[in-house]
Amino acid sequence: PFPAPDEHRITQTEFYQRSLDGRVESDEFMFDFDGDEIFHVERQQTLWRLPHFQRFASFEAQGALQNIAIDRQNLQSSMRAYNDSRAACGTARSLCCIHFIAFIALRLYFIAFIALRSLHLLHCIYFIAFISLRLIHCVHCIAFTALRLFHCVHCIAFIALRLLHCVYCIAFIAFIALHLFHCVHCIAFIALRLFHCVYCIAFIALRSLHCVYFIAFISLRLLHCVYCIAFIALR
Structure with a gap:
């Protein structure tokens, strides 16, 4: 049902x-x-x-x-324990005692019952062994899954460490770039100072040249005045 x-x-x-x-x-x-x-x-x-x-x-x-x-x-085993051959149809040659036949049949029934119980017990033992193997297989699968999860966690931790190392390298490169930028800034500042010094030297030289030119101009004027005085004196 x-x-x-x-x-x-x-x-x-x-x-x-x-x-x-x-x-x-x-x-x-x-x-x-x-x-x-x-x-x-x-x-x-x-x-x-x-x-x-x-x-x-x-x-x-x-x-x-x-x-x-x-x-x-x-x-x-059951076929060997019982007579399963086909008997030819014919008239019975002798009559057997009904009680003896019933006694033999009862004994055979008990023997078959015990044999079936033994087979059932063997089947139960086999079923318990089968369930045990299944449980062992399940435990093996659970252990394999746990190892796989541990491997995944290990891979994730390794990837995280690699990413952290990459971030550290990027920060270190940025630090070096900042120092390079500072060095370039210092070099540019020194070059600007040198250019300023050259400009000051050129300006001083130009002023000196202007002063020499002015002295020469005054000297020429004085010579011209002397020339004029001498010319008037000669007249």
Whole structure:
């Protein structure tokens, strides 16, 4: 029966069957959720009912094949324990005691019940081992994810250190550029001072030349006056 509306059920179905002559055999392993198939295993591969299920879930087909192999072994053991041959139809040659037959049948029933219980116990042990392997796989995946996260954090820290080093290099280059600009400013200031000194020297030289020119002009004027006086005296 289907579960109540507020309950959900995951069912694992597996079977193996074969004909009496062993020529025809079939098997299947299937998971369903509330009566709807999730996936089944066929020919050593997992076939999902909806392809996008395998994006967030996985199932190893080898585990299902192992379960089917166990079912095959159980069926062979049961067939060896019971008489499954076909008897020819004919009249009974002798009558058996009904109580003896019932006693034998009851003993066989108890033997089969114990065998089935043992097989069920083996199946439970196998299922517990399967769940343990799944848990180990989950722990391995979690550890792998944690290592990946640690690697990502390490990469982010390395990139941050590289960026900080780049910022430090840019600041150092800016500091050197500022010093170079200061040196250029000092050189320009010294050149301007030298140009000012040259200008002052040229100005002083020009003034000196002007003074010499003025003295020469006065000397010429004095000579002219002397010449005029001498000329008048001669007259």
